[in-house]
Structures are given as C-alpha cells and as structure tokens.
Amino acid sequence: MATGWTCHELYFWHDTGHYASVFPAGLTVEPGVHAENPQTKRRLRNLIEVSGLLDRLTPIRPRPATEDELARFHTREHIARIKANSADYKGGDENQTPYGHGSYEIACLAAGGTIATVEAVLKGEVANAYALVRPPGHHAIADKGMGFCLFGNVAVAVMHARAVHGVGRVATVDWDVHHGNGTQAAFYGERDVLTISLHQDLLFPPDSGHRSERGEGAGLGANLNVPLPAGSGVGAYVAAFERVVLPALRKFRPELIVVPSGFDASGADPLGRMMMTSDGYRQLTRMLMDAADELCGGRLVLSHEGGYSETHVPYCGLAVMETLTGHRTGIADPWQDPMMAWAGHELLPHQEAAIQAAAELLAEIP
Numbered sequence: 075m076a077t078g079w080t081c082h083e084l085y086f087w088h089d090t091g092h093y094a095s096v097f098p099a100g101l102t103v104e105p106g107v108h109a110e111n112p113q114t115k116r117r118l119r120n121l122i123e124v125s126g127l128l129d130r131l132t133p134i135r136p137r138p139a140t141e142d143e144l145a146r147f148h149t150r151e152h153i154a155r156i157k158a159n160s161a162d163y164k165g166g167d168e169n170q171t172p173y174g175h176g177s178y179e180i181a182c183l184a185a186g187g188t189i190a191t192v193e194a195v196l197k198g199e200v201a202n203a204y205a206l207v208r209p210p211g212h213h214a215i216a217d218k219g220m221g222f223c224l225f226g227n228v229a230v231a232v233m234h235a236r237a238v239h240g241v242g243r244v245a246t247v248d249w250d251v252h253h254g255n256g257t258q259a260a261f262y263g264e265r266d267v268l269t270i271s272l273h274q275d276l277l278f279p280p281d282s283g284h285r286s287e288r289g290e291g292a293g294l295g296a297n298l299n300v301p302l303p304a305g306s307g308v309g310a311y312v313a314a315f316e317r318v319v320l321p322a323l324r325k326f327r328p329e330l331i332v333v334p335s336g337f338d339a340s341g342a343d344p345l346g347r348m349m350m351t352s353d354g355y356r357q358l359t360r361m362l363m364d365a366a367d368e369l370c371g372g373r374l375v376l377s378h379e380g381g382y383s384e385t386h387v388p389y390c391g392l393a394v395m396e397t398l399t400g401h402r403t404g405i406a407d408p409w410q411d412p413m414m415a416w417a418g419h420e421l422l423p424h425q426e427a428a429i430q431a432a433a434e435l436l437a438e439i440p
C-alpha cells in the first residue's frame with residue numbers, strides 16, 4: 075500500500091530572521107542565518123523529487139489546524155500572542171524562537187498538516203506517511219514556544235486522533251537529538267499515550283530529559299526518556315531501539331505510532347554531537363515499521379522536527395522515505411562512507427550502561 079507525503083511551499087516561508095545560528099546578532103556577533111532556516115528541509119524535499127521517489131508517494135494535502143484544535147494542548151493566551159505578533163510586520167521572538175510575518179498561519183499549517191497525515195493513515199488511505207512540516211513542534215509547551223517550535227505539531231495531532239477518531243493508545247518515539255520536552259509535557263499525566271524520547275544527554279532544553287522523568291499520576295510509567303552520551307553512533311541507537319524502544323512498544327501495544335523525526339543526531343549536524351548516518355535512520359525506520367506491523371496494522375506516521383546539516387539531512391530523509399515505500403532509488407549518500415570510517419560506531423560500554431539504565435524502566439510501562 076502507498077506511503078503518504080505531506081509538504082507545502084509555505085513551510086519554507088516561515089522566516090526566522092538574521093540570527094547567527096542560535097545566537098541573536100549584535101555588535102559583537104555578526105548577523106548570519108538562524109540555525110532553523112528553510113534550507114535543510116527544502117533540500118530534502120528537492121532530493122525526494124530528484125530521486126524520483128516523489129512520483130511513488132501519495133500527496134496528502136495539509137490544512138491549517140483550527141484554534142480549537144491547537145487549544146487541546148495550548149492555552150488561548152499562547153495562541154493569541156503568536157497570532158498577534160505574526161500579524162505584525164516585525165513578527166515575534168518566543169524564547170529565542172524568532173518568527174516572522176505570517177508565521178502563525180504557517181505554524182497552523184504545520185500542526186494541521188500533521189493532523190491530516192495522521193488522518194490519512196487512520197482512514198487507511200495510505201499505509202504510513204511522512205509530514206515534512208515547518209516550523210517544528212516537539213519543544214513547544216502549553217503556554218509558550220521554545221527551541222524553534224511554536225505549536226506542538228505531534229501533540230496536537232495525537233490529541234486530535236484520540237478526540238475525533240476514537241484512537242485509544244498512541245506511542246510517540248522521538249529520535250530528534252534534543253529532548254522532546256513538549257510532547258512529554260502534553261501527555262505527562264496520561265496513561266494511554268506512551269511518550270519515548272531518545273536524545274543526547276543534557277543538550278536541550280537545559281536540565282531536561284532525565285530518566286527520572288517518568289510521568290505523573292495516572293501517567294506514571296508512560297513517559298520514557300533514553301538519554302544517550304554525546305558521541306553515540308549507529309551501534310548505540312540500534313541497541314537502544316532493540317533493548318528499550320521495541321520492548322516498550324510491545325508492552326504498551328499502541329494503536330498508532332508517531333515519530334517526531336529530527337535528523338540532528340546526524341554526524342554532520344552543527345547543533346548535536348552524535349554520529350548517526352542515513353543508513354542508521356534506515357535501520358531505525360525498518361524496526362519501527364516491523365513493530366507497527368506487529369502491533370497496530372502498520373500505522374506509522376513521522377512528522378519532521380529538527381536537523382541542521384544542509385548536506386546530510388536530505389539523505390537521512392531519503393533513507394527514511396525509501397524504507398517506508400520499500401523502494402531503493404540507487405542514490406548514494408555522499409556522507410555514508412566517510413562517516414562510517416569514523417571510529418566509535420560500535421556500542422561502547424558507557425553507552426551500553428545508559429541504555430541498560432533506561433531498560434530498567436520498562437517494568438513500569440502501563
């Protein structure tokens with residue numbers, strides 16, 4: 075069955091202004107481009123077309139999320155503030171998350187695009203799907219944006235699936251290099267949504283993503299953080315999936331799996347310090363597809379988050395899309411061989427210790 079693909083030119087028009095990477099420019103910091111600029115995602119979209127894979131994908135039409143849909147997660151004050159600032163030509167800046175004129179409408183289209191993608195999978199129109207949306211969403215919390223995110227795209231889409239489509243149990247598997255704090259916060263007291271985040275230990279947000287954050291109240295045990303040491307490569311990621319993520323999914327038995335999909339664990343990423351390769355993402359995707367086949371009729375949705383290497387993100391995304399469709403385009407990732415020649419891709423003892431510590435939390439999953 076077909077693989078869905080959600081994208082829109084407006085996603086690339088969300089304007090993050092003239093930062094210098096993640097730093098506001100000034101008299102001592104020369105203005106440049108913000109780390110979260112359109113290029114990595116645009117080049118991913120372009121490679122999907124040039125590879126010929128676009129012709130094999132089923133386009134899903136994004137639509138804006140409504141204010142009521144956003145308000146399942148976000149406060150009305152937060153929505154109104156982003157809307158008002160975005161209507162102003164100066165735009166706004168939410169905790170070093172700059173946005174421009176019209177970014178509100180584009181952020182609504184990102185959240186709504188993720189909703190539409192989840193709906194296409196739930197209705198059986200496609201087997202699985204990828205939403206190449208922007209701005210990203212997994213850091214946004216109920217009353218503020220942060221980490222380049224304005225609205226929680228995946229959180230809003232999961233809440234929509236449960237409220238409107240009667241979906242019961244949902245699991246999210248966040249492989250972005252940063253902690254998925256917003257998705258965690260959205261479901262922290264919720265027993266029927268298992269939120270899993272693999273991330274570089276203590277990268278961003280500060281002091282966030284500890285293993286000890288396990289959910290609260292009825293949701294205790296249904297939040298699982300797998301912080302990995304900086305420098306982790308394909309061996310650590312595959313082991314974390316085999317020993318923690320897949321057993322967690324089998325125990326939880328979700329009806330739908332949603333992946334906040336960042337490619338900033340790439341070995342070429344300027345903001346992360348991990349060593350994932352495009353073939354590594356291929357392996358993780360295959361494992362999630364097998365788990366989805368076993369547990370929930372193959373229902374797997376990915377929604378784009380971070381990833382800041384202009385030259386590597388497109389190939390990581392292509393590897394994921396090739397795996398979802400089951401079609402190899404024959405296009406080689408120029409980073410693959412040089413990156414695999416780096417030492418340290420095998421599972422190292424200190425990485426194994428971190429994975430083992432996370433595996434000890436499996437018993438608490440409801």
Ligand code: ZN
Pocket residue numbers: 250251252336338379380381
């Ligand atoms: Zn990230």
